[in-house]
Amino acid sequence: MSTDQNRHDEFFVGYLPTPQRVRRFAIAASISLVAGAALVGIVVASMQQSPGMGTWDTSTATTFDGLALVDPYAMLRVKDTTASGGVSTILLVSEGKFGAADRIRPFHGKAVRIRGTILRRDGRRMLEVSSEDNAVELLNPRESALSELAPAPRSEMESPVSLRGEMIDPKCYIGAMKPGGGKTHKACAQLCVGGGIPPMFVTRDSKGRESYFLVVLQDGSAANEAAIPFLGDPTEIIGELELRGDLNVLRIDPKKIVRL
Amino acid sequence: MSVGYVTVQWTRSKRVYDFVIAGGVLAYLAVFFAIGKLTWGGQQAISDEILLIRALATCAITLLHIVLCIGPLARLSPRFLPLLYNRRHLGVTTFLVAALHGLVVLGYYHGFGRVNPLVSLFTNDIDFLVAGSLPFQILGVAALVILAVLAATSHDFWLKNLSARTWKSIHMSVYACYALVIAHVAFGALQSERSTIYPILLAVGVTTVTALHCAAGLKERRIDSRSSPAIAWVDLGDCREIPDGRAKSVRVAGQPRIAVFRSGDCISVVRGVCAHQGGPLAEGRIIDGCITCPWHGWQYRPADGQSPPPFQEKIVTYQLHNHIGRVMLDPAPLPPGTHVEPARIGSPSDVN
Structure with a gap:
């Protein structure tokens, strides 16, 4: 039998010894497939976009003294020499996908000491309040200190404004999940905002710089339910802007939100 | 061929085949994770859980493409038959990797909330009537259910007891699964990631699978075109x-x-x-x-x-x-x- 015929007659049966040429081809094909798959993995992994500069230090508990507020969302006004006016606002959330309004409500308008882990992104801070019973303690500060921290007056800006961006759940977006936005995060964001975490709207300018807006309804109340359907989708919102201390607040009419 | 049933009738070929599958999957996951860590580090590091979700997802879809390409390749050239021999183990591996992807997603994206993760999965982002925001996770769930059925019925016990025809019909649903996976990626990850390389890679995959099936189909058609009329002899x-x-x-x-x-x-x-x-x-x-x-x-x-x-x-x-x-x-x-x-x-x- 000629060599050509031998090659032609080589036949693979799984439970019999594999003919040499068949084996060689199978090895080459297997190596090619594994290498091709690895190449796909390298390309896909290396082309992922940056999730942003968010951080969440879960290993270190941080304590803040300040004025607790729950209107419209749980937040803490603290002294901050780097902020204009010397006061900045830290949004408060609970562990998991929950807001902290129920926890903070008994302390509304009072000076407190709160312990938790801090999330940071682009100068915005959020505190995940520790679940320990003594994580929120009532303080008895001097009157002058309390007046410094008093709720910031509202100052209206241009009205109405049209903004393009994304409705986000800020806990994940600021640092709990990276990335914590976009379509793949939508269901998680719905769970977070549905659980009481305040919704925010984020816009990006042409250089990729982001601006954050705390979202409330037109009457200034919490907008969680209204924001849920639009989380994770690119949207355009026509609303009214106001400045509350260091917080940009966007008052929305849910009927004036359009998916892009 | 068997007169009784065992979990796997191991042969040397099957052992080598499974070793390559297991080694390939582990190598893929390790490479993806390492590159992901090297690409974005420090304050811009991607969460480990999300890297794992992505590594498992892309591994599963790559495996599914290989599974779908082996059939027509073996029809076009018998030299690919060794890859076909134990393809069912590749299919089961695809299901396991995809199931792991689903489990991590379930725990990470749907856990820690006010409702059970499974309730969240079937109640959050499932509205098909909202223009511009097609839900994608439910498509992935449907694809995973099909993969689970295919993996569960992959053993010869089911082939024998369901009949070859019924078994084949069930296993043809891998194409419905493939369509669901493509839609899952197109309406999900591709809406979040901005790089054009992802839609290009997906298009290359779909084109390859389609082209190979067309080529194998044309070869079969040429064979069938030489049919003789059904006369007496x-x-x-x-x-x-x-x-x-x-x-x-x-x-x-x-x-x-x-x-x-x-x-x-x-x-x-x-x-x-x-x-x-x-x-x-x-x-x-x-x-x-x-x-x-x-x-x-x-x-x-x-x-x-x-x-x-x-x-x-x-x-x-x-x-x-x-x-x-x-x-x-x-x-x-x-x-x-x-x-x-x-x-x-x-x-x-x-x-x-």
Whole structure:
């Protein structure tokens, strides 16, 4: 039998010894497939976009003294020499996908000491309040200190404004999940905002710089339910802007939100 | 071929095959994770859980593409048959990797909330009526359910008890699964990631799978186009052209493919479809006196279409006779396992 015929007659049966040429081809094909798959993995992994500069230090508990507020969302006004006016606002959330309004409500308008882990992104801070019973303690500060921290007056800006961006759940977006936005995060964001975490709207300018807006309804109340359907989708919102201390607040009419 | 059932009938080929699968999957996940960590580090590091979700997702979709490409590749060239031999283990691995992806997503994206993660999965982002925001996770769930059914029924026990036809019909749903996976990625990850490389890679994958299936389909069509009319006796042509121990495929109108085997001077004809998974018997060989399927090595005796004892599988045989030196076939199929005396090449008289 000629060599050509031998090659032609080589036949693979799984439970019999594999003919040499068949084996060689199978090895080459297997190596090619594994290498091709690895190449796909390298390309896909290396082309992922940056999730942003968010951080969440879960290993270190941080304590803040300040004025607790729950209107419209749980937040803490603290002294901050780097902020204009010397006061900045830290949004408060609970562990998991929950807001902290129920926890903070008994302390509304009072000076407190709160312990938790801090999330940071682009100068915005959020505190995940520790679940320990003594994580929120009532303080008895001097009157002058309390007046410094008093709720910031509202100052209206241009009205109405049209903004393009994304409705986000800020806990994940600021640092709990990276990335914590976009379509793949939508269901998680719905769970977070549905659980009481305040919704925010984020816009990006042409250089990729982001601006954050705390979202409330037109009457200034919490907008969680209204924001849920639009989380994770690119949207355009026509609303009214106001400045509350260091917080940009966007008052929305849910009927004036359009998916892009 | 079996007379009893064991979890896996291990052979050296299967062990090597599974070793390559396991090593390939682990290497892929490690490479993806390492590159992901190197690409974005420090404050811009991607969460480990999300890297894992992405690594598992892209590994599963890559495996699914390989699974879908092996079939047509083996139809186009028998050199790919070793990859086809244990493809079901590749399919089960695809399911396991995809299931792991689903579990991490369930725990990470749907856990830690006010409702059970499974409730969240089926209540958050599922509204198909919202323009511009098609839900994608539910498409992934549907694809995973199909993969689970395919993995659960991949064993020969189900093949035997469901019948080859029903089993094949169920396993053709892998194409519905593939369509769901593509939609899952297109309406999910591709809406979040901005790099154009992702839609390009997906398009390359879909095009490759489609092109290979079209090429294999055209090859089959060419074979089928040579079908003879279903008259009383069909001339099988010059059977001396068939190499010893091999077969040619003949198509008679209204009949499944027929395999004409030559063993020495003897010609035997059986239905060209393996009783196991419908493998193309005409592309098989005669080994140890038995017709041997190219896909998984199932064997049948040429004269009666029966598997050698103790195996019990049977395939259809056909009546033959010689007419002036030509082998003639009666296209009416005989009951599976019916003995037919082989025709002899060159014999001028009727054999039967």
